[in-house]
Amino acid sequence: MRPSTSPLRVLMGKRDFYAGGLMLLLGLGIALKGTAYRAGTLMHMGPGFLPTALGVILVLLGIAIAAASLSSAPDEHGDSQKILPENPQWFAWGCILASPVAFIFFGRYFGMAPGTFACVFIAALGDKTATWRGTIILATVVTVFGVGLFSYFLQVPMPIFTWRGGL
Amino acid sequence: MITTALTDLWYGFGVALEPHNLMFCFIGVLVGNMVGVLPGMGPLATISILLPLTFGMKPVAAILMLGGVMYGAQYGGAICSILLNLPCHPPHAVTCLDGFPMTKQGRGGVALGLTVFASFVGASWGITEMIFLSPLLVRAALQFGPTEVCSLMLLGLLAGSTLARGSPIKGVAMTVLGLFLGSVGTDLETGSERYTFGMTELDDGIELIALALGLFGIAEFMNSVNQVAPINTKYTHVTFKDMRPTKADMKQAFFPMWRGTIIGSLCALIPGTGPTIASFVAYATEKKISRHPEKFGTGLIEGVVCPEAATHSSVQGDFIPTMSLGIPGDAVMALLLGALMIQGIVPGPQLISQHPDIFWGLVASFWIGNIMLVLLNVPLIGIWVKMLAIPYKFLYPSAMFFVCIGVYAANNDFFQVGEVVAIGLFGYLLLRLGFHPAPILLGFVLGPRFEENFRRAMLISRGDFGVFVERPISAVFVSLCVILVGSQIYFRLKGVKADLEPADENAIGGRVPTELAAQRIPATPAE
Numbered sequence: 074m075r076p077s078t079s080p081l082r083v084l085m086g087k088r089d090f091y092a093g094g095l096m097l098l099l100g101l102g103i104a105l106k107g108t109a110y111r112a113g114t115l116m117h118m119g120p121g122f123l124p125t126a127l128g129v130i131l132v133l134l135g136i137a138i139a140a141a142s143l144s145s146a147p148d149e150h151g152d153s154q155k156i157l158p159e160n161p162q163w164f165a166w167g168c169i170l171a172s173p174v175a176f177i178f179f180g181r182y183f184g185m186a187p188g189t190f191a192c193v194f195i196a197a198l199g200d201k202t203a204t205w206r207g208t209i210i211l212a213t214v215v216t217v218f219g220v221g222l223f224s225y226f227l228q229v230p231m232p233i234f235t236w237r238g239g240l
Numbered sequence: 241m242i243t244t245a246l247t248d249l250w251y252g253f254g255v256a257l258e259p260h261n262l263m264f265c266f267i268g269v270l271v272g273n274m275v276g277v278l279p280g281m282g283p284l285a286t287i288s289i290l291l292p293l294t295f296g297m298k299p300v301a302a303i304l305m306l307g308g309v310m311y312g313a314q315y316g317g318a319i320c321s322i323l324l325n326l327p328c329h330p331p332h333a334v335t336c337l338d339g340f341p342m343t344k345q346g347r348g349g350v351a352l353g354l355t356v357f358a359s360f361v362g363a364s365w366g367i368t369e370m371i372f373l374s375p376l377l378v379r380a381a382l383q384f385g386p387t388e389v390c391s392l393m394l395l396g397l398l399a400g401s402t403l404a405r406g407s408p409i410k411g412v413a414m415t416v417l418g419l420f421l422g423s424v425g426t427d428l429e430t431g432s433e434r435y436t437f438g439m440t441e442l443d444d445g446i447e448l449i450a451l452a453l454g455l456f457g458i459a460e461f462m463n464s465v466n467q468v469a470p471i472n473t474k475y476t477h478v479t480f481k482d483m484r485p486t487k488a489d490m491k492q493a494f495f496p497m498w499r500g501t502i503i504g505s506l507c508a509l510i511p512g513t514g515p516t517i518a519s520f521v522a523y524a525t526e527k528k529i530s531r532h533p534e535k536f537g538t539g540l541i542e543g544v545v546c547p548e549a550a551t552h553s554s555v556q557g558d559f560i561p562t563m564s565l566g567i568p569g570d571a572v573m574a575l576l577l578g579a580l581m582i583q584g585i586v587p588g589p590q591l592i593s594q595h596p597d598i599f600w601g602l603v604a605s606f607w608i609g610n611i612m613l614v615l616l617n618v619p620l621i622g623i624w625v626k627m628l629a630i631p632y633k634f635l636y637p638s639a640m641f642f643v644c645i646g647v648y649a650a651n652n653d654f655f656q657v658g659e660v661v662a663i664g665l666f667g668y669l670l671l672r673l674g675f676h677p678a679p680i681l682l683g684f685v686l687g688p689r690f691e692e693n694f695r696r697a698m699l700i701s702r703g704d705f706g707v708f709v710e711r712p713i714s715a716v717f718v719s720l721c722v723i724l725v726g727s728q729i730y731f732r733l734k735g736v737k738a739d740l741e742p743a744d745e746n747a748i749g750g751r752v753p754t755e756l757a758a759q760r761i762p763a764t765p766a767e
Contacts, residue, residue, distance in 0.1 A: 092673035094414050103420055103435075110434060115703030118695045120427035120434055121390065127420045134413040155670050158467070165465040166668075169458060169640065173661045176644040177654045185645075192644050197637035201466050215638050219645065227293060229649045 088156055094141025097132050104128025168199030184234040185224055189216045245371050252600025255300060256608055261601065264301040268308025269609045273616055275309070276316020277624045277636060279326050283313035284678075285460065287575050288452035288641045291582070292649040296606070298599050299583040302603045306579050311363065311555050311606070315613045318355045318548055319624050324347055331515040338536065338543030349482025349621075350489055353595045354541060355548045356617045357485075358497045362549035363610045365501045366508065366556025370603055373506040373509075374564040374592065378507065381565050381589035389588075389708050391717040392519050393690045396536070396567040398721050401679040403513050408673050408728045418680035421446055422548045422687020429695065441655040448578045449650045450659040451684060455677040456571075458664025461636045463671055466702055478625055483618060489541055495691035496526055496542040500549030507550070508557020514570040515551040515558070522550035556606060562600055565589060571678035574685040579683075 091161040107128055115141045150232030172195045180188030197203055255261060275286045287306050294302035317329035319338075326339035327333030335355070342351040357715075384392065401411035424435045425445030436442040461686045485493070500522045507518035526546040527536045536543050558569045566587030568574040577587050585595060592599045617624070667677050701707035709715045 074631055088672075092410065095669075095673060096417075099417065110432065111430075115698050115705075118698060120430050120432045123691050123694065124420055124423050125436060127416050127423070131413060131416050131420070134332075134409060134416065137409055138407075141407075148577060158672070160466070162256055162462075162466045166462050169461050169465060170637075170661055170665060172637070172640045173458075173644050173657050176641075176648075177657050180648070180657075181654055189641055189645070192765065193637045194639050196461075196640040197552065197633065200633035200636075202633060207684055211634055211637060215641050223645050223649070227296075227649070229645065230646065230652055 087142040089142030090139050091156060093135045096138060097135030098137055100128045100131030103131060165199035168195050172196035180231065185231045186216055186233050187219050187221045248370055248600050248606060251602035253632060254426055255601030256604035257596045261301050261304055265308050265609050266307040266612060268305035269312035271614050272309035272312020273316040273613060274314035274627065277581050277627050278401040278630060279320055281639065282329060283310050284452060284454060284572055285454040286593055288449050289646045290578055291449050292646045294579065298603050299585055302583060303580060303598055306576055307602055308609045311609065313552055313619055315359060319352060320494060320628065326572055331519045334519050334547045335544055338540050340587065342537030349478045350485045351544050352478060353483035353485050353596050354489065356614055358545040359548040359552040360610055360614050362501045362504055362552035363556050365505055366553040367603060367606045369505050369557055370560050376565040378589045378592050384738040386693040388712050388714045390693040390697050391688055391714040393567060395717045395721050397683060397686060398724055400569060400682045402724060402728050406676040413680050414647050414675055414677060414679040416685040418683020419687040419690065424689060428688060428692060447650055447656045447659060450647050450656045451663055452575055452681060453643045454645055454660045454663025455656045455680060457659060459667030459671055462668045465528045465636060478621055480619055481622060483621060492541045493545040497549045499526065500546035501553045504550030504553030504559050508554040508560065515554045518550040518554035519547035523547045529705050563591060568682060569736055571681040574682045578685045594601065598728050
């Protein structure tokens with residue numbers, strides 16, 4: 074961390090500042106949306122009462138987390154004040170998040186087998202040592218095994234192959 | 241009283257020994273053991289993946305299997321810690337300290353053998369405790385009205401969030417978030433929709449499985465991908481023959497084992513202190529009373545046996561509040577309780593009397609399962625050791641498929657698969673910001689019941705908050721809450737973090753590369 078003297082600068086370098094900020098924003102959102110529902114009285118509580126109260130508590134906790142980050146010594150946690158890890162894996166993260174999306178798309182329109190293949194294939198690409206060949210083999214093996222287990226054995230109601238099933 | 245307990249237990253064995261229940265118990269412990277061995281997969285992710293598969297099963301078989309996964313994973317986790325020096329599962333992090341040096345000295349087999357034995361002793365004690373304490377607790381809990389239930393839940397939630405790993409205040413924030421997530425969907429009393437943003441798929445609330453798999457599956461995979469150092473399998477050649485301890489070893493292990501067991505069972509009784517804390521406390525105590533504390537960390541048998549016995553005794557003991565009060569102590573228990581609720585069983589003090597087959601069958605299956613685990617672990621050690629070598633790059637893509645299909649199978653709906661992506665991304669953000677997402681699950685599972693009881697208590701008291709301190713039992717719970725929060729603030733101001741924290745951090749940080757330790761422990765960001 075760069076040495077700096079301005080308190081705001083110090084705060085901006087702290088992970089807990091953002092952690093508290095996130096909780097504050099979430100709490101605000103929850104509480105504001107909660108006021109749209111009927112709060113009722115303490116005796117006859119409406120659906121909005123508890124969520125709104127939770128939102129307010131979350132706002133207070135957010136402020137407390139951010140404030141507590143001011144008091145802690147900067148070197149207490151070492152370099153873990155960074156939000157991103159040492160070597161950010163943007164590609165791998167993208168692959169992991171894209172994998173269920175591919176499952177949804179291929180699963181809905183083409184069936185379980187293509188969905189499974191796409192899901193495993195895309196997730197496996199995220200590993201930095203992945204090869205095309207290894208990835209295809211892994212995806213094939215999981216597809217065969219997975220379709221066998223879930224479609225034949227457990228009877229999950231999802232067609233193995235279909236053509237633009239949902240369209 | 242003892243005779244009734246024994247009769248009930250006899251009945252439980254009858255349930256647990258039914259062929260299909262026995263089979264599912266076996267599948268559960270086998271899968272649990274396997275997954276426990278695999279570096280990078282936690283019991284939470286496994287139970288949530290298996291959860292949808294249990295929908296078609298009878299409740300008894302389902303809970304027997306999921307319970308088996310949980311304690312089976314504890315047996316497997318020790319193998320990973322002792323042979324690879326990888327604290328795959330938090331409760332076993334402390335076992336690395338003395339377990340791995342033993343492996344380096346070529347005594348890894350002995351360490352494993354003793355661990356299996358100590359685990360069995362610890363678990364047996366925990367089960368015995370469950371048999372006798374649960375009915376007592378139930379008798380007390382049946383007197384509770386909504387006010388008491390509400391303040392007891394508050395205590396459970398506070399303990400679960402502040403005593404768990406990491407910053408207490410962040411833990412409380414996660415619990416509050418979990419409570420909120422539990423309120424998404426149709427309001428139980430008025431039927432109005434909350435926070436659904438017009439999506440009819442959210443009317444039934446957020447899917448428990450999607451939440452669990454997002455937080456403990458996808459977020460964990462994002463945390464571990466490409467961060468895992470190649471596994472050193474130099475020391476993993478262990479055979480059945482190596483596992484037999486000598487008489488001297490047994491003698492050395494005997495008392496630490498019992499001390500660990502007792503510590504574990506005490507920790508299980510305090511809500512919120514799960515197996516992880518039990519193992520750290522056990523190790524610290526053993527070191528403190530030892531005549532040669534300086535030798536700890538060089539491969540002492542005591543340092544392996546004591547925390548392992550504590551872990552297992554506390555794992556079984558954790559079922560006591562979960563089953564008898566319906567208040568789970570940690571996220572795994574919350575998930576098991578969620579599984580029961582999906583099966584249509586209302587958790588709470590009436591569970592034992594209304595569904596004796598579930599409770600006593602579960603208790604009996606613990607014993608059967610633990611015996612199975614001993615039998616599985618000793619001769620099959622060679623196979624488990626081979627599984628350690630499965631690289632992560634094959635593991636997580638396959639697990640991704642199980643996540644997707646599992647969430648899909650819960651409702652046969654692709655919407656929940658989308659939910660899991662969103663929750664996974666959010667969970668990873670929370671991990672990177674230093675939050676431990678486990679309390680979210682605790683709050684989520686208890687949320688609807690907390691709200692229901694809170695509303696009822698307020699209705700009865702005509703909107704007077706004073707009722708929580710006027711009724712004596714409730715007042716005790718509330719004052720315990722105050723003591724809990726007060727002591728946390730006190731320690732914070734004095735600059736002393738709770739006793740365990742430093743030991744905890746040093747234990748992990750000192751022995752394995754910090755980055756690795758942080759990545760490998762589920763629900764633990766780099767800290």
